[in-house]
Amino acid sequence: MGSYRYFEEYNQPVTDSLTDNYSSILKTIGEDTEREGIVKTPERAAKAIQFLTSGNCQDPAEILRSAMFKESYHDMVIVKDIELYSLCEHHILPFFGKAHIAYIPNGHIVGLSKIPRVVDVFARRLQVQERLTHDILECINDTLKPRGVAVVIEASHMCMMMRGVQKQNSVTTTSGFRGEFEALQTRNEFLKLISNDLS
Numbered sequence: 145m146g147s148y149r150y151f152e153e154y155n156q157p158v159t160d161s162l163t164d165n166y167s168s169i170l171k172t173i174g175e176d177t178e179r180e181g182i183v184k185t186p187e188r189a190a191k192a193i194q195f196l197t198s199g200n201c202q203d204p205a206e207i208l209r210s211a212m213f214k215e216s217y218h219d220m221v222i223v224k225d226i227e228l229y230s231l232c233e234h235h236i237l238p239f240f241g242k243a244h245i246a247y248i249p250n251g252h253i254v255g256l257s258k259i260p261r262v263v264d265v266f267a268r269r270l271q272v273q274e275r276l277t278h279d280i281l282e283c284i285n286d287t288l289k290p291r292g293v294a295v296v297i298e299a300s301h302m303c304m305m306m307r308g309v310q311k312q313n314s315v316t317t318t319s320g321f322r323g324e325f326e327a328l329q330t331r332n333e334f335l336k337l338i339s340n341d342l343s
């Protein structure tokens with residue numbers, strides 16, 4: 145691990161406050177908060193939601209800057225099939241899927257693991273898929289200043305599956321392109337490579 149500090153500990157006053165709130169939610173939906181299986185649930189949920197929103201207090205640009213290396217390689221770098229789990233800001237229900245990210249270096253490459261870490265920082269916030277896509281795109285563009293950057297996210301939304309419209313198989317795709325990926329040929333090369341079509 146580089147010098148950057150990732151999520152390590154829960155904030156006790158925040159945990160206490162969330163625990164009280166989850167306890168009243170459970171009572172409101174008719175649960176007995178003293179029964180064995182549930183007695184510790186408010187605290188567990190308090191910790192879970194802190195972890196799932198921990199990206200709010202992390203700086204993704206700092207993560208990238210912590211592992212940027214001077215290098216003359218100037219062809220496409222693709223990290224694909226990065227699994228992501230986020231929470232939709234409308235229902236606080238999960239959406240999950242994959243991110244595919246590419247950039248074309250402009251004097252600097254970045255430590256490969258830092259790309260999924262940036263995805264996690266933006267995913268661990270209340271999000272919509274469109275903003276998540278652009279957050280990742282702009283962060284890599286502004287920090288690494290590559291010749292181009294591309295982000296594609298494919299995700300399923302639990303708020304459309306477990307409730308509401310109840311569609312189990314729909315997948316939402318969002319994308320963003322900057323710099324050299326705005327040219328059709330480069331963009332198509334990236335899209336072909338992430339589609340597993342290597343012919």
Ligand SMILES: Nc1nc2c(ncn2[C@@H]2O[C@H](COP(=O)(O)OP(=O)(O)OP(=O)(O)O)[C@@H](O)[C@H]2O)c(=O)[nH]1
Nearest residue numbers: 232233234239271272273274301303304307308309
């Ligand atoms: N654009 C976008 N919409 C999202 C995302 N996540 C959830 N939504 C949508 O947010 C919308 C909120 O609409 P509302 O009509 O206020 O909420 P609702 O009554 O719960 O809507 P239904 O889900 O249709 O029952 C819904 O259409 C959701 O499908 C996202 O990442 N991007």
Ligand SMILES: [Zn+2]
Nearest residue numbers: 232234235303
């Ligand atoms: Zn939702």
